[in-house]
Amino acid sequence: MALNQEEPLTLDTFVRGIWKENPVFVTLLGMCPTLAVTNSATNAISMGLATFFVLLCSNVLVSMLRKVIPKQVRIAVYIVLIASFVTVVDYAIQAISLEVYEALGAFIQLIVVNCIILGRAEAYASRQTVVSTAINSIGTGIGFTVALLCLGVVREVLGAGTLFGVQILPGNFQPWVLMLLPPGGFFVLAGWLLLIDFMKQRKERKALEHEGVAAHGR
């Protein structure tokens, strides 16, 4: 069956998750943490890295075990693996910083049901080699972290006038508190989606024009 074939390891394996299939901006997966914890750049990057770690570790294990997990119980096994890594991350964040732990709240535990991770496990790790899976997961993890950071930076700068807790806008700037509240998450996400879609369309148009010119010239 074509679906179960191992694909060759290329640069695309890595880059795909960052740009062409960015989990937040293109496939729109994992919206819950994306909207909820990106009210500051620090929270965004912590959440991104936590998800990155769980994604990488659990998918590498899924790939390693792909030949011994019976199909009937695969989802249950994936969930157990993911949940264990989430618990480890949960303890690790408590050990690193209680402040970050309290800011992220329940969303750390909710990584268990993050559809990016389960999606990668089911669609990629369960069919591909360990190396391909690791590289693909790193790409997706970076894509997710960068996307959260994009949202977090904009929301923190506009909503509090700070970046990573450091004041960067002049003191007389009236913080746009709405940006820190849930609606701000939707606004900023929509803004980024608009920008990325605009860029994509422009690129396609240029490619078309280029083709047209080439055909005409012949």
Next chain:
Amino acid sequence: MSAGSSGDLPTGPAGAEMSVATPAVTVPVVAMIRTMGLVALICGFAVTLAYQWTKPYVEANQRITTARAVSAVLPTAATQKAFVLGADEVKAAAPDSAPEETVYVGYDAAGRIVGVAARGASRGYADLVHVMYAYDPQCACINAMKVVKMNETPGIGDGVTKDPGFLENFAALDVRLNADGSALANRIVTVKHGTKREAWQIDAISGATVTSKAIGRALDQSAQRVVPRVHRHLAELEKGGQ
């Protein structure tokens, strides 16, 4: 989307249906139990290991956070000691004593009490608002309050952490005891903005009444219990500084 990536789409459910549809006469029961049991065992082990490994760091973090909050409300204290104040006995706090039962006594360089810090918590708009406050036995007043944990709306409820007018309430909040020393003479109450008349009242932030009231309740509940006990055991606490 290019053809190369189509194999990467979440096609799981379709694939699963196919395998179910084919007459699966032999369900690998043994393999299922073996795999799941083994995975669960290893994962359980990993989680326990992570817990054991991070435990001292987490506890150290909690200690530092608490010590910082105590220093914030007792800035003049040279040393601080934690005690558990029971109804009729004083014990040095153990690492596992409940935080809400623990008081932190601040001493100056000469070993005299400069204040007693305690915690309180009450329901605000979004979640519990946790506060740490300092009680000064000399003036029988609360002379500092710090919100240690809250999840109130930014720009509205979070004013209780920084609004200068609101924080002024806690320069000398009256918590005198009643005649028999069993409770406060006057309950700490939060009143509408601009209507504060008495020294035991808290002037609410206009527009953030729910959060202001939560702080008033948290202080009242905690002080009703802690202040009488501090007075009963003042001599013993004083000795702790020597």
